[in-house]
Amino acid sequence: MNRTKTPLTVDPSVLADLLDGRWASERRRGRTLVEHPDTVPPITGDLDEMREATLRGVRALGESGSTLRSLPTELGGENDHAGYVAAFEESVTASPSLQIKAGVQYGLFGGAIQHLGNAEQHAQWLLPAQRGELLGCFAMTEIGHGSDVASLGTIAVYDPAAEEFVITTPFRAATKEYIGNAAAHGRAAVVFAQLITAGVDHGVHAFFVPIRTEDGEPMPGVSIEDDGRKGGLLGVDNGRLAFADVRVPRTHLLDRYGAVAPDGTYSSPIDSPGRRFFTMLGTLVQGRVSLDGAAVVAAKLGLDIAVRYGLERRQFTGADDTEEVVLMDYQQHQRRLMPLLAETYANAIAHEVLLASFQRVFSGEDDSDEARQLLETQAAGFKATSTWDALDVLQECREACGGAGFMTENRLTGLRADLDVYVTFEGDNTVLLQLVGKRLLGDYAAEFKNIDVGGVARFIGTQAAEHSLYRSGLANVGRTIGEVLTPGLTERRIRSGRLQELLLSARVDTMVAELASNLRPASKLPKEEAAALLNENQHELIEAAKAYVELLKWQALNTAMHTFDDDPRRADEAKALRRIRDLYGLTLIERSIGWHIMYGRLSMNRARQVGPAINRLCAKLAGNAADLVAAFGYGPEHRRATIAEGVEARRQTEAREHYRRARAQADHPVDEKVLHRERTRKG
Amino acid sequence: MNRTKTPLTVDPSVLADLLDGRWASERRRGRTLVEHPDTVPPITGDLDEMREATLRGVRALGESGSTLRSLPTELGGENDHAGYVAAFEESVTASPSLQIKAGVQYGLFGGAIQHLGNAEQHAQWLLPAQRGELLGCFAMTEIGHGSDVASLGTIAVYDPAAEEFVITTPFRAATKEYIGNAAAHGRAAVVFAQLITAGVDHGVHAFFVPIRTEDGEPMPGVSIEDDGRKGGLLGVDNGRLAFADVRVPRTHLLDRYGAVAPDGTYSSPIDSPGRRFFTMLGTLVQGRVSLDGAAVVAAKLGLDIAVRYGLERRQFTGADDTEEVVLMDYQQHQRRLMPLLAETYANAIAHEVLLASFQRVFSGEDDSDEARQLLETQAAGFKATSTWDALDVLQECREACGGAGFMTENRLTGLRADLDVYVTFEGDNTVLLQLVGKRLLGDYAAEFKNIDVGGVARFIGTQAAEHSLYRSGLANVGRTIGEVLTPGLTERRIRSGRLQELLLSARVDTMVAELASNLRPASKLPKEEAAALLNENQHELIEAAKAYVELLKWQALNTAMHTFDDDPRRADEAKALRRIRDLYGLTLIERSIGWHIMYGRLSMNRARQVGPAINRLCAKLAGNAADLVAAFGYGPEHRRATIAEGVEARRQTEAREHYRRARAQADHPVDEKVLHRERTRKG
Known part of the structure; x- marks a missing residue:
């Protein structure tokens, strides 16, 4: 009904290369972990069994030698931090329990020895830890x-x-x-x-x-x-x-x-x-970096399962009397899944930016204060938003699969239950966003550098940033948007990347400036009143931080979108990416559309075009939904969900065949509704 | 910091009477179920153990005789359908598994025999079913x-x-x-x-x-x-x-x-x-009615646990150097929990309206087509929104309790996992809202009575409503809002109930009129094009249905709020209820604030007051948070969450006492930070 009749010709492997990014080979090696007989835990079992099974996976990882990769070369490692993390994140495809238990062992326990210990301590504990021989806690x-x-x-x-x-x-x-x-x-x-x-x-x-x-x-x-x-x-x-x-x-x-x-x-x-x-x-930021990536992996798995099922499952007849409509053809189903698909692309590509920061700092290429602070801010903001997004994605996917989504064998509820605690550990998301917000304020004006927002100063540190992290500036934003928004705004214009970026960045600018103006009196107030004033702006601070992280992620996606600009053979992939970027951008704008109008950034007439534009983008992307999830690079061995591998289509074929045969029988019963219609007509 | 210094003097039992409503005595009897040794299942166990434990609860319910209450008097019942459901919903406090398994046995299996069977069948199967002797499936x-x-x-x-x-x-x-x-x-x-x-x-x-x-x-x-x-x-x-x-x-x-x-x-x-x-x-609508109520019970339990913990747990120091800030004093914590508390009040009170409809129809007092259709529409809309709300509430509560919220012993994750499937069974929420939307369209114009929205016609039936369910009408809404909105709008005015109702109802009116205008060509189009047109409006149809249900729930809360208007002894309870209604209303308005501005219902300047008004209401209600959850009427035997019963406060007292003693010791270590400050000052 509503899917594009002529979808783009998208080669999933082209998008896969983009998504898997600079450390694609390590990431893909990480995906082969599920082939090891000891890494995929049983789907059910009592606590002891589950723990023992997960321990076997942790040991298997240690024995593989891959856990040495991030060590310095003198300890037999390759000083490859991002590659190590990229591979490690994919352990979520085996099980989030394995990711977390291995993360405790190699990332936190081993990582603390590596980053906080001396050479003798490395010699004594680090290699046994990274080989999984010395099991430890953080x-x-x-x-x-x-x-x-x-x-x-x-x-x-x-x-x-x-x-x-x-x-x-x-x-x-x-x-x-x-x-x-x-x-x-x-x-x-x-x-x-x-x-x-x-x-x-x-x-x-x-x-x-x-x-x-x-x-x-x-x-x-x-x-x-x-x-x-x-x-x-x-x-x-x-x-x-x-x-x-x-x-x-x-x-x-x-x-x-x-x-x-x-x-x-x-x-x-x-x-x-x-x-x-x-x-x-x-030095322990690696935990947050890898949770950001792990959340993306979980979201990809969820979408892969739900999209595959949504492309097969049928319910209710539409235009046709007997053939039922595929779920993915319903507008609401598209609206449920396509924006989340676009968001997951954005999160995956933004994670690449975070990995690059991480590698720069931890390899020693640039471990300046500024680079470390950028890394910590990105890690905090990206981890907070990606982990929440993963929960939303997994829940929407579970609901989009109906009762089947609730069955453990289809994995969605288990992934969601496992991912739940990601939003409050390794930094509670709400606290992390305050950290980002405080950083924004500090960059806006030096007087906020040491502001104490609900104790957050303790968290982010006291040193001042050398340069402003946030550079877009407030000047002329209003006028610039005015220039982009000509009166004859077509869909093409509402999909303008420049407009999206201006709206998203103007929102951050204005929110930060407002916050700064609200908080300026704090430095002159008695301590209790200052604390109350800060607290009265806590919600806005967190909202500003979210807006900033959204802008960063949009920018990452936008940059990646331009990858194929000069390659005419990739015109359809470029078009698909543009749709993804537009859907992500417009979804972000729609989520705060009241703000954009209230602050005069978007006229009411133009704002009304956002919803319809989103609907059209959802329908178009739904036409390539199969390609877009294939680009995640997962196979049945990663999904391990009964409903994702064609069972529904096979059952429908069987049912259709049954009805075809039945209708051909001489004694096939007449439908009372048909008789009733005839009766009514005659009567 | 941010909680009202002088909270209202609220008697929780007064609010409890209002919340528990017309069937309070049955509801409260239902709450005593947890005292029966067989009804509270173990918190963990393998599938067989959990199932056997739940079966014991189902049997205990049958043996209690309470499951006969909804039978006709000639079969030993009391023809009391709402009282029966009110008591039954509270079985969620024992366990959602018990509620659902008992619901299958008595509501669906027994209910189908009762409502679809004849007298002989009643004699043969109904009493054994309702006594839990004949176990059955639906x-x-x-x-x-x-x-x-x-x-x-x-x-x-x-x-x-x-x-x-x-x-x-x-x-x-x-x-x-x-x-x-x-x-x-x-x-x-x-x-x-x-x-x-x-x-x-x-x-x-x-x-x-x-x-x-x-x-x-x-x-x-x-x-x-x-x-x-x-x-x-x-x-x-x-x-x-x-x-x-x-x-x-x-x-x-x-x-x-x-x-x-x-x-x-x-x-x-x-x-x-x-x-x-x-x-x-x-005849099987009882399932949806009781899921609406069960979702409210689960949300109440979650809020009861999280609010109690949030009033004890402290993290980070604020104005004071040593005393840490209670979580509930943080603005963001208030913003996370107070709107959900208000929403739960609205859902509880709206459920009373649904129970009254249910009793009217099923007791035979008024089983006209119109009354049945109203009941079915309310049941569909309320069940859909309450069950989604319950998931949001339980998740927010779990996160608000941090790591403790993730522990099974604190119940939040278990309740959420159990409630998850409520959003897709007994009518998938998305389908139910389409049913409500179709009903709205049918009431708007006769030509939509038989519209087939994604097969939804099959669901709602084909008979036309005798009267319009939705009566507020489109006339003059714009002008009326203009009258309410005078230029000198103070907070009192943004909190005006009349304004809230006008905004909420104008939104429904306009959305339905727009939908009708979009869909009008459908009747003249070829079947395939008509189906495509309907599908292109599916998302808006669902949004309109949600807006309508929100209006109905707001109206129920608003009516209940006026209960104490003439009782000067209840001035503070009335004030608390007004805050709850305002927070609910303004939260709904904020959620669609872009819409209200885009359609010219709310000026930009006034719209900007909504957020700050919500912040102030949250802070005020947080001052009475303990009373507001006490009004739910649950005790430790219902919550059964370690963190909800004072353990945190006891630990803090112990820690505080330790530090007090330690500081009094002669050899108490000096803080290096103090030395560093002195050093820096000298240097």
Whole structure:
């Protein structure tokens, strides 16, 4: 009915190359993980079975050697951080539990040793960790403090007599909580605690602490509790850790950013304790980077399943009396799935930008403060929005598949349940967006550099940015939009990329300027009133951060869209990408259309064209939906969803064949409705 | 920081009486179900354990006698349909699995026998069903057809020689699917099949079919498959049923609306087969009514848990250097939870309106076509929006509780997983809203009465409404809004109830008129073009239906708000309700603010006041958040969430006490930050 009659001729492999990006070969290698017999966990099972199965996958990854890739060359690695992460993200296709448990083992536990430890510590623990031989935990979060890491309650007091640190959980709220690998498998943990030596509290540092003996019993003084069942990620053995005067040698302090001499003297290459803390935390950004990418992988899987089913499943007859309409031909079905498909393309391509930032900083190519801050801001903003988007995508896909979508064998509910916690761990999304918002304000005006938004200053660090991250500037935005919007605005014009970018960037500019103007009095107010004023603008700050991240993602997609500009053989792929960009851009604009009109950026008449333009783009893209999901590069071994592999079409063929035969029978019953119509006509 | 310093003095029991409504005593009796030792299933367990536990709850309900309440008095009932449903909905507090499995047993299986069967059939099966002795299934949905019931593939061919029906599943897609009670416990099923006798297909009818022998084996010719694991509702044993020439006596046809004489002659009190079909389906509206109410119960539980935790949990310091800020004092936390709280109030109160319609029709007080159609439209629209809202509420609550929200012991993820399928069963929400939209069009102009929107005509029936359901009319809406909106619009004016109602109703009016104007050419177009035109307006049709349902719910809340107008002792409760209504109304308006501006209903300047007014309302309501959730009437036995019962506050007290003692010690370490500040100052 409503799909384009003549879809574009799109080669999915061309789009796949674009989506898989600079680290395509690593990413595709990561996808072969599902072929290993130990990596795909059973779809059901009790907690122990799920955990053991996931552990086998973690070990298989370690044995493959791929987990060494991000190590420096002197340790046998390739200093390839982005390639490593790209491959690792694809472990979501095996199972999100495997991604997270492996992330704990190799990214967080191993990563903390790598980035916070010294050469001797690397020699002792890093290779065994990255080979999956030394299983470990990343014990940062506590019951009482998640987002506010600086306020952790665990203490590590140096005892110069014994040359040991004494690690203590002084009260229940200081118990380490939700710690992956803690409930069952971890032998050691990197424990974050307040380092106290010679009567001074030097703030949070990381310590290597054995937590289990060789035979799996808790070490003396270590209490371990099992978090039990969770809303998802059943393969990850989360638990709680508490320490009762647990002693570790002085050399167990991971001392890259803060060391203690045998006599208890503290030293650090970074003088400011605040800056030191944020530098330490900054080395752990890889977790957020990979969650951004993992969320994209999950969204791709969901869309791949739902689109394939939507192209086969039929319900209700339309123009034809007997042939039922394919779901994907319904406008509403297109409206449900196509904008999410476009968004997933945008998120995938924006993730490439993040990976490039990540590689620049971590390879040492450019680890300036500015590059690190850009990376941290992108990671925070992209992770926050991509993980929320993934939940929306998976839920919409599940609903678009009806009852079949609810069956575990079709994977959508399981993926969604597993992805759920991605929005609040490795940085709660709401807190991360405040961090982005604070960064925007700091770039807007120096006076906001050290603003404390709900404690967020602690999170983002105190150093000032050298240059403005956000450069588009406020000047003349109103006039520029006026120039783009001529009175005879056709669909082509509402689909203008320049208009989209102007609208999206004008929104960020204006929101940030408004916020700055609202908050300016804060510096002169008494502390309590200043805090209240900041709080009264918290929602707007988060909205501004979202708007900024949307702009960055749109720009990434827009840049990628121009890839084929000069290649006439790729005209149809370029056209498909333009439709994707337009649908993404117009969907973003539609979501805040009230804002764009209220602020005079879009006239009412033009605003009315946005909805119809979206409808047309959805219909057009639906005509290539099969190609667009094929470009994700997944096969049945990744989807593993019964409904995605043609079963519905086969059943329909069987039913159609049955009815054809039945109608040919002499004794085929007459439909009472037909008789009734005749009766009524006669009567 | 941002909560009202002087909250209203609200008596939760006053609001509880309003929320629990006309059937409060039954509703509250329903809440005591959790005290029965057999009704609360274990939080984890394998499928068999969960199913057996849920079955015990179903039996306990049957033994209690409460399941007889909706029967006619001559069968020992009280003809109290709304009271029965109100009590039944509260079984969600025990577990959604129990609600659904009991709903299958008593509402669908028993309900079909009651509403479609004759007196003899009642005598034989109804009481055993309602006592939970005869366990049964409701076998309507098939693999190939869910929403489109008229197209079911199962056939029941009458054999006059044997005076039997022969029930057959002619192809795989005709297999009954997702059938509750089928996989393990059902002994019989009400099977929906195309009734064929004397060479005529009379359409879908219901048959009583034994499916298991006394010792639990499938009856000859009956194949049973287990649907296995689902995304939720693990206590419900869903399965598939297929029939290979299964014979049942002629008297097993539930023949209230269509009977077959021994010689095979068909007769029905309803001449038109279309009308007959919709009348039969209409008797089963109770399922949708109770899902609307069940969704409200689940949302209340989620908010109760998240609000209690949000009033205790602290994170980051604000104005004070050591005391951390309570989550509920953050503006963003208020913005996340308070609009959902207001929406839940609206949904609860609108559900009362639905229950009243339901009671009027089913008690026989008014079972006119008009009353039935109003009931069906309300049930469709309210169920669709309430179940989606419940998912949003539970997800937001889970995220607002951070990692703790993800733990199974805190119940939010489990409730959400269970509620997930509510949005696509008993009428897929998208289909239900089309049904509402079609009804709106039909009321707008007679020519749309029989419009076929994506097959939806089949769903809603073909009979024309006697009177317009939707009466507000288009005349002068523009001018009226102009009158309300004087230039000096203060917050009080943006909070005007009259303005809210005008905006919400003008939106429905205009959308329906636009749709009608878009669709008018359809009747003159060739069939294929007409279908395409309808499809091009499907999204707008659904949006109009949503806008209409929002208006109805707002009106219900608005009416309830006036309950205390004349009672000066209830001034604060009245004020709280007004805030709730305003927050609900303004949130609805904000969600479509672009529309209201685009169509000239709201000036840009006034539109800009909506956001700030919402912020202020959120802050005010947060000051009474504890009262507002207390009014839901749930105790720890219903919430059963560790974080909702004060554990966080106790841990904080312990931590605070620890720090107080520690600071008093002579050897309490100095904070390096303090030393650094002093150093920097000196330097």
